Amino acid sequence: MPYGYPGFPGGHQGAGAPGSQGYPGYPGYPGYQGQGPPGYGWAAMPMTPANGMGVTSLVLGIVAAAGFCLWPLAIVLGILAIIFGGIGRGRAKRGEATNPGQALAGIICGIAGIVLGVALMVVLVVMPDDAFEEDGASNDDSYSTTLVVDF
Template sequence: MSQFTQPPQSPQPQQPYTPAHTPGLRPARNGLGVSALILGIIGAVSGLIPFFFWLAGILGVIALILGLVGRGRAKRGEATNKGTATFGAVLGLVALILSVVGAVITFKAVDDAVNDLSKAVADTTASAKPEAGDAGSTADKGKDKDTGKALEAGDSAVYDDDLTVTVGDATSYTPDSFASGHTKGNRAYRIAVVVENAGKEKFDAALVNVEARAGKDGVNAEQIFDGKVGEGFSGTVLPGKKVTVQFAFDAPADAENLTVEVNPGFTYAATQWDLKL
């Protein structure tokens, strides 16, 4: 009896293992979140300095946009740094707020500086307040008048805005029977005060104040009011025009001089005239 023997088969070669490809698997896209964080930090730090409000505003807007887009990617599974993107967006919003605050502070500081500069220039160029002795006769205008002495009758006080005040001689005056301010036994004197506006702006003559003192002791000389004198200045004086007002003052009989003081207004310095009686 014969026995059948099958020849041995050669083993199949072993194939190397190849992992199956997983569709949709990509690297995480975390760049926007990181960028938002970096720009947000720089913007927030810049916002702490008011002058750099413009830089904080620009970086804040960019960081906020990138942070929100980065959060969207994280929600879709395209990125893994949702927290970083969120923090970057928050810092961008902080930078925007600091930018607004810095802009307000900067513009306020600039406005204050401009106002202070304008005030300083106005004070420097103020034209209506001469110092004591800064008024003299018209013929002496431009010369050194800082003597500190009173002017004489007929002299003019010329101010920097070309306002001219002139006081004339003191002449004897007889008040009428209804006059006020005159004391029996005293003598009355009348003077003419002329205000001429040679400047370019109209002048408020209602602000002119005229007072007088009599004698060496400087006794107050009462102003006399009657039908002819005592009305005072009123209205305005246009450029190129002048106005003359008569005043009368009561002085002791033995007074030898009358000191008349004229103050054209709040922004002017008063000037005095020493009139011989």
């Protein structure tokens, strides 16, 4: 048995040699039929999944939920996570992506980031400063600095 690659379908004579039929997959050879061998070529290659939107949604959602202390940024990133997650879920439904779970997790984390950011905004901005004092006492000293002498 000889070593190396197998020969052309017409035998070991080579394409275009006397008595050969040529290789049907390449133009310029005798017997070219206008198509490549079955199972080869770009038409049979499956498309790679477009998972970028789902991954982006998950990353933005995690950053929004974990970084809610920066509440303006958390709200913006949460909104972006919901938008990208919706696009990613749509791509997964059409079969263009393979990660609908990541997109859904990004939507959930984005919602959590928005809720936490809004809650922190309410605590810091909307609530009055008096709400943090314990006795309702003000910050000024009520002690008099005058000296009173009773005789």
